[in-house]
Amino acid sequence: MRRILICIAVFLLSSTVSGAAAASGLTDIQNFAANSLTKSDGSYWVWGNSFFSVPTQITGLTDVSSSFGRNYAVKSDGTVWRWEKLPFSPKVHVYPVQGISNAIASSYHEPLILDSAGNVFALPTPERFGQDKLQARLLPNIGNVRDISQYYSYRDGKSVWLFLKQDGTVMKSQDSWQTFELVPDLRNVADIEENFVLKDDGTVWAWPNDYKQTYTDEDKSAGKILTKIAGLEHIKKIYTGYSTNLAIDGQSRLWFWGATLTGYSDGTFYHEQPEPILIRSIGDVQDAFLIWRSIVVYTGDGSLYITSFEGETMPSNPKFTRIASDVVSVQIGDRHIIMQKNDGSLWGWGVNKYADLGYGDFVFSYNQPVPVQPPITVELNGKAVQLSNGAIMKNDRIFVPIRSIFEDLGAEITWNNDTKVATVAMEQPDKSPVTISVNYRTGVTDLNGGQIILQNKPFINYNISYLPARFFSESLGAKIAWNQQERKVSITMQANGK
Helix, strand or coil: CCCCECEEEEECCCCCCHHHHHHCCCCCEEECCCCCCEECCCCCCEEECEEEEEEECCCCCCCEEECCCCCCCCCCCEEEEEEEEEECCCCEEEEEECCCCCCCCCCCCCCEECCCCEEEEECCCCCCCCCCCEECCCCCCCCCEEEEEEEEEEEEEECEEEEEEEECCCEEECCCCCCCCCCCCCCCEEEEEEEEECCCCCCCEEECCCCCCCHHHHHHHHHCEECCCCCCCCEEEEEEEEEEEEEEEECEEEEEEEEECCCCCCHCEECCCCCCCCCCCCCEEEEEEEECCCCEEECCCCCCCEEECCCCCCCCCCEEEEECCCEEEEEEEECCEEEECCCCCCEEECCCCCCCCCCCCCCCCEEEEEEEECEEEEEECCCCCCCCCCCCECCCCCCCCCCCHHHHHCCCEEECCCCCCEEEEECCCCCEEEEEEEEEECCEEEEEEEECCCCCCEEECEEEEEEEEEHHHHHHCEEEEECCCCCEEEEEEHHHHC
């Protein structure tokens, strides 16, 4: 029998919050990534990866300053922590990563992380759920590192790791960080992106390693493995995405080279354009991203534009469509982006198959930005509650899943998968028993056998049931308060009459 997690949504008594109002003025977001955010109070929130459809607080993590990967957070004291969603439970397990301090989440390569001194640490793969700690391993013979890049060499059949040092030189490792070698004659490097190197003089160089690029043994013996990309000069930024590449030059112009795509899945074809072309249909380019099959461009006026690189060739004047304005920051995920606007609100665009946009659903993708649900704290008797999924705004109301609150209060929750009826039964000393049943097939809700007319019908979001519950607070005697400035719902109620 498929289990449904039962959640009851709190109707905010004397006030409502519209989606537009709640999405604006999020000035307390300290920083954000493609699937997480940190508020100025140090609370940490995550979404996506099929775990949470909207930002959900990880209550076991406090005083967080940044994050990296999908499951790691760095506290303000530099310590590293990992969180795990426990199977078949709303609970989240949090534990420390030992052996590293003063960590900086500068690398998006999850197995490796840097500390503030430029030392490199390897993070082991967790062996089991619920473990007490992880032990980071300091990589010997490598230090003073400021950036890390990794690519897969099709010619050699192995992963290659590159380490950009503070002095502009590059170290390379091809044996899982057992040994490191200095890349000869490679100095004054400003950036490394997969197998591409950007030098301080604005030239771009590459190891011709992907499956479409070849070089001969004669070239290798002559030391010509790293080659200059002809036609790219005065470059300030480079971007890579499997086999497609972008660059921005000193005049804020966009360059393209690599592959365009046709077909899908196993029928995907890659059409190589090895010579860079100047994209003339967009200007004032400040940043650019390769997301799924699209080029996303951020311009100096705070706008985001997109164009596709599907087709047999990339023209020099592709049509760009503006999808957002007033954007101040952008973070990229595997196939989506999260952007922040001037008012502090977060918006998502792209593939949403695993709820990576934080919008509250699992629609495969969105070609226009959708608002990330704002993070809403839920407290029970003054303590933040670990929810099975975060608060959801719907029909100008805030719905707060509180299955764990029911359990804390001694309520018994059952689900009948055949009838799609959820039942919450609660007994308290010196009070009459309370039974609430909700039929998610018909929308009929009963309180102690009497039908209740609800202004907002119950709904299910990713196996988690929501129900507007003004009558619930009145029936059980809970006191509910809404702090709009802090976006916090406070529930006060004694468990079992204590």
